[in-house]
Amino acid sequence: MPTPEESLWLNNTVTVAAGQFGPTxxxxxxxxQITMYVQEAADRDASLIVFPEYSSYFNGRLGADYVANAEPLGGPFVTALGRLAHEHQMHIVAGLVAESEIDDKFSNTVVAVGPDGEIECTYSKVHLFDAFGHRESDWVVRGSLEGPAPAFEVDGVSVGLQTCYDLRFPELTRRIVDAGVELVAIPSQWVGGPLKEHHWNTLVQARAIENTVYVLAAGQSIPHGIGRSLIVDPMGVVLSATGAESAFLSTEISLERIAQVRANNPALQMRRLDVIVPDEGSATQSL
Known part of the structure; x- marks a missing residue:
């Protein structure tokens, strides 16, 4: 049985939100646009708001203009996010076109800033979108898996980060969940196409179900994304969702819900690691 202090902690709810828009x-x-949605999140007492991939700059197909518009982590975009986070005492997650050490490429980075206005966590996209006729790797430096899993805390809830195409690689989500993450935030620019909306919804729900965690996926709105941002609970139940246009969504989450789901479905504890972990040297051992 949990102690009285643990019961209070488990029963606390946290309001989280997403601001879906089409960066230009x-x-x-x-x-x-970000400021408008942060204000709406503050009006609803949200502790966290997540914005899409490439929130700082987007212009359709990738090209040299992205490299020219890349910013350092201490640049104007992140500084502005820090001011907003401090003003509204909120955590803000957004996609950044960031400078890299390679002159003709940039980093597809997600940055989280906290209520003190400082950067809490960053994540550079690991799985680049070289599929469905796109070649993100022509312009983007692939992120590294070295170091601890990218995570930060929001009112007692551990929040992890990944980006868009990463959704198709369940081992990445499992890595951050194994580090203790309870909510996975996924800024995205999910490109439309045959069955792509079906893939998006299915993959977001699958990552929540198989890991018994919340997933908050914030997509770009049309014309360059499909929108369809959604927040899913640890059983795969869609708690809040939106259409293709710019929109705001929010919901309450709780650690108690995670505890309930894991009591009924202790799948994480039941993993046969002796069966599923590949032998040393296997090609599937690293991402």
Whole structure:
């Protein structure tokens, strides 16, 4: 049985939100949209809001203009996020076109800033979108898996980060869940196409179900993304979702719900690691 202190902690709810919009090459307009949604999140007492991949700059197909518009982590975009987070005492997650050490490429980075206005966590996309006729790796430096899993805490809930195409690689989500993450935030720019919306919904729910965690997937709205942002609980239940246009969504989450689901479905504890962990040297051992 949990102690009285643990019971209070488990029964606490946290309001989380997503701001779905379509970033453009107009950086000030992108920040205006973000500011609008942060204010709405504050009005609803949200502790966390997640924005799409490439929130700082997007102009359709990748090209040299992205490299030219890449910013350092201490640049204007992240500084503006820090001011908003501090003003509203909120955690903000957003996609950044970030500078890299390679002159003709940039880093597809997700940054989380906290209520003190400082960066809490960053994540650079590991699985680049070289599929469905796209070649993200032509312009983007692939992120590394070295170091601890990318995570930070929001009111007692551990939040992990990954990005868009990473959804198709369940081992990445499992890695951060094994590090204690209870909510996975996924900024995305999910490109449309045959069955792509079906893939998006299925994969988001699958990552929640198989890991018994919450998943908050924030997508870009049309014309460059399918929208369809959603927040899913540890049983795969969609708690909040939106359509293709720019929109705001929010819901309450709780550690008690995770505890209930894991009591009924202790799949994480039942894994046969002696069966599923590949032998040393196997090609499937690393991402």
């Amino acid at each position: 090459a107009d950086k000030q307009e992108n920040l205006r």
